[in-house]
Amino acid sequence: MATDQRVVRIAELEIVPSQVAEYTALLAEEIAASIEREPGVLMLHAVSHKSEPHQVRLLEVYASQAAYEAHIQTPHFLKYKTATATMVVSLRLIDVHPIMLAAK
C-alpha cells in the first residue's frame, strides 16, 4: 500500500458572536479559492453549530505537508487570515488520523 502522505486536521474556532456573518463570508471565499486554485488542497469542510453559530469547525485535508505549507503562503489565505484576525476569539488545531473519508 502506498504511504498516505495526506495531512488531515480539525480546526475548532470560536468567533466573536457579533462578527459571525462577516467571518463566515470571508471563510467561504477563502475555501472556494483554495479548492479552485490549489491542487494540493483536497478538502475544506466548514460548519457552525446550529445552537451556537460562533462555534465553527473545519475538516481540512491537504495532499502533503508541502501542500499545506504552500497553502498558508497564498494571497487568498493571507487575505483571510489578516481580515479575520480580530474576529477569532480562539483557534485550536488538532492533527487527526483519517479512519475513513467517504463521499459521493
Next chain:
Amino acid sequence: MATDQRVVRIAELEIVPSQVAEYTALLAEEIAASIEREPGVLMLHAVSHKSEPHQVRLLEVYASQAAYEAHIQTPHFLKYKTATATMVVSLRLIDVHPIMLAAK
C-alpha cells in the same frame, strides 16, 4: 435558490481506549456500506485525534431528514450500533450549518 434539505451533523465520540482498533474497523465497514448502498448518505468522514486516538469525530451529510431516518434502520447501521454499543463511552451529536463543504 433551492432550499437546502441536507442534514449536516458532527458526532463527537469517546471510545474505550483498549477497543479503539476494533471500534475503528467496525466504523470503517459501516461507512463503506452506507456510502455504497444508500443514495441519501452523501458524506461520512471519520477521524481520530492523533494524540488521543480514543477521541473520534465524524462529519455526516445526509440528503434529507428522511434519508437519515432510513439510514439508521439499515442492517449495516444496526450491526455497527449493536457491535459497538459497549465500546462507546460517550456520544455527542451536534446539528450544524454548512458554511461551505468543498472537496476535489
